Amino acid sequence: MKMKLHYFSVFIFLCQLKLLMVMSGSIPLLRKPITAISSKPHISPNNLPFKDILSSSYYLNTCPQAEGIIQQKVKAWFQKDYSLAASIIRLHFHDCAVRGCDASILLNYKGSERRALASKTLRGFQVIDDIKAEVEKRCPKTVSCADILTAAARDATVLLGGPFWEVPFGRKDGKFSFSKEADMVPQGHENVTALIDFFQARGLSILDLVVLSGSHTIGRSTCYSILHRLAKSDPTLDRKYLKNLTRSCKWSYDYVNLDVATPVTFDVQYYKNLGKNMGLLSTDQALYLDPRTAPFVSALATQPDLFFNQFAVSMVNLGNILIPSTPNQKEIRLNCNYVNP
Numbered sequence: 001m002k003m004k005l006h007y008f009s010v011f012i013f014l015c016q017l018k019l020l021m022v023m024s025g026s027i028p029l030l031r032k033p034i035t036a037i038s039s040k041p042h043i044s045p046n047n048l049p050f051k052d053i054l055s056s057s058y059y060l061n062t063c064p065q066a067e068g069i070i071q072q073k074v075k076a077w078f079q080k081d082y083s084l085a086a087s088i089i090r091l092h093f094h095d096c097a098v099r100g101c102d103a104s105i106l107l108n109y110k111g112s113e114r115r116a117l118a119s120k121t122l123r124g125f126q127v128i129d130d131i132k133a134e135v136e137k138r139c140p141k142t143v144s145c146a147d148i149l150t151a152a153a154r155d156a157t158v159l160l161g162g163p164f165w166e167v168p169f170g171r172k173d174g175k176f177s178f179s180k181e182a183d184m185v186p187q188g189h190e191n192v193t194a195l196i197d198f199f200q201a202r203g204l205s206i207l208d209l210v211v212l213s214g215s216h217t218i219g220r221s222t223c224y225s226i227l228h229r230l231a232k233s234d235p236t237l238d239r240k241y242l243k244n245l246t247r248s249c250k251w252s253y254d255y256v257n258l259d260v261a262t263p264v265t266f267d268v269q270y271y272k273n274l275g276k277n278m279g280l281l282s283t284d285q286a287l288y289l290d291p292r293t294a295p296f297v298s299a300l301a302t303q304p305d306l307f308f309n310q311f312a313v314s315m316v317n318l319g320n321i322l323i324p325s326t327p328n329q330k331e332i333r334l335n336c337n338y339v340n341p
Contacts, residue, residue: 054168054320058147063139067167070148073131074155082264085156086219087123092153093212093318094122095146097202098181100323102174102330103145105182108337116179118187121222125337128152132336145336146171150319157315160218162266165312167319172330175339188225188281192290195283202321204314210287210296211314214307216258217270221280223249223256229282236285238277245280256280271301 059066078085095105098113105113106128113119128149135143147169158164186195199209223230223245229237230246237245241260248256257263258280259270270284274297279285287293300307331340 054170054322056166056168058169059139059143063135063142065138066135066143066147066169067151069134069138070131070151071155073134074127074152075159077127077130078156078159082159083220084124084127085160086215088127088149088156089153089215090219091122091124091128092149093215094119094182094185095149096318096321097185097198099174099176100202100321101146101150101171101319102323103149103171103333103336104174104177106145106149106336107174107177107339109177111179112177113179113182114177116182118183118185119179128336132333136334141332141334144171144173144332146173148336153319154315157266157311160264160266163308163312165316168316171322172325173333173336173339174325174330176329186283188221188283189228190283192283192286192293195286196292204317204321206292207296207310208314208317210293210300211307211310212318213284213287214268214270214300214311216281216284217262217268218264218266219258220255220263221258222252223254224252225281226256227252234282236277236282236289241278258284268301268304268307271297271307275301 074085074088091105092101094113095101095103098104105119105122106125108114108125114122114125128145131148131152132143132145135148147167150171151167151169154165154167184198186198190198195209196206199205204212226245226249228234230242230249233242244260245256248254259273260278260280261273262269270279273279274285274288277285279288288297300310334340
């Protein structure tokens with residue numbers, strides 16, 4: 001209990017500090033362009049050479065229309081199938097979680113991350129391919145697939161009603177992708193310690209973990225991810241919710257909403273659900289029960305503005321995970337599915 005109160009006191013202090021910064025103009029208000037608190041990219045695990053540092057003006061002279069193309073294409077696909085927006089956000093996370101944000105998840109060949117069992121339910125690849133094809137027409141050999149995916153995740157968030165943030169550019173596309181590495185990405189059944197370790201190994205904080213988990217306020221999951229909870233009648237699941245899930249999950253490949261209350265709205269309902277034992281994934285519900293993460297969940301559940309602003313900051317942190325490499329290990333792919341000839 002003392003540990004929980006300690007974390008909560010620290011969080012309240014940070015919230016008050018951030019509120020003062022917003023009032024003074026140091027941090028933009030909700031839904032306006034927002035950047036990370038630090039002006040330098042959040043790099044992990046080592047410092048990168050100066051030439052690899054990201055910048056919001058990276059394509060200013062070489063492809064100023066890049067962001068506009070990405071935004072228009074994401075919107076067009078969203079209008080065809082709104083569920084693709086959540087899929088793009090998830091695809092971005094799976095990319096950055098392995099080898100940093102280098103579009104390795106997009107490489108499509110036997111033994112790649114994309115072909116891994118853990119990646120079987122990933123969607124949105126055709127959206128990135130469509131964007132890349134158009135960008136290549138306008139700015140050949142200039143914009144990386146990694147940058148396209150990162151910006152697309154931002155635009156998808158906005159279309160779902162979430163916040164806007166300024167995306168720094170300059171990522172390069174990796175030439176390597178291994179399915180066994182994709183299996184390391186959290187699958188919804190890990191404990192909080194494992195989640196914290198996974199995020200911290202990538203330079204992300206406990207706050208980033210809780211805030212980025214808030215993306216589960218939209219999207220769906222396969223029943224396969226919760227079969228272990230249904231089979232043993234997980235006591236951390238609300239009884240009525242458990243019965244509804246059991247009825248919905250006749251087959252492991254059936255889908256259920258991550259947010260049972262407002263599944264297509266980007267809001268703080270996800271955190272409120274956890275307080276009612278209605279978190280779909282065991283990893284979600286565990287955030288509410290663990291003293292290291294519970295205070296953050298409680299605070300975010302009652303402060304939508306804080307969630308929106310911090311989600312933007314945490315997404316910048318996620319997008320800025322880069323792994324140092326030699327020049328011949330990365331490139332600007334001409335086709336996101338394959339390394340260049």
